[in-house]
Amino acid sequence: MKQILILILLVCSLAAQAQKPLSATLTNPKNLTLQVPKNPKIPPLNLPCKMANGLDRPFACEFRFDRLDFIGNDGKLLGSVVPKKVTLTLPFGKAKKTPPAGQDGPITYAVKGYFTRINKATFPVNKGYLIQSCPGPQCFDAQFTDISTLVTGLQIPATVGKQTMVPFDLTFAYRKGKEDELVVGVYLQNDVTTNSIKPKPGTVVAMHDKAEASTLLAPIVKKP
Structure with missing residues (x-):
């Protein structure tokens, strides 16, 4: 009987010693810390732009049009x-250049264009970016439409998210009594990408589809 009691005590002692590490592991777990970078780099959304026909543009647009500021003389x-407000009333006497008094003709205003890069360039520019304008709500290739080149050889930083301001002169037709009928398109283009968008046989390419960013505006010029 004495030997049985000694054996029971020995088994209980061994069992208690075997449980200690388990108890320590459960009550004192190691702290695990998930390391998250303070400024994680999020890749830009390389989303396609929509062309005039509603289809995806073959190359993602590089820029977003922000606004055009008209500056008086x-x-x-x-x-x-701005994108949601394209109509703007401008005083005739504040233009940089005006047609002769009482006559219709070209009128020029100083403008500052603001664009934000939203994607990297599909093709590196050759001579640089260019800004063009043309009359009407739908402009096509230069051989079909009266297109004016306002800026050439423009170098724009490649940093996604960076806004760029480009000053230029914008000229359009002034017609007394028909000021509210005018529509003008302004287009920022990559000089390589714009020539890489080819029309299908028997069609033409809209300037909107070739541009990296564009806007229509409806300036209304008023005499005092």
């Missing part, structure tokens, strides 16, 4: 065109 801001 006194250096003061006359007003701005």
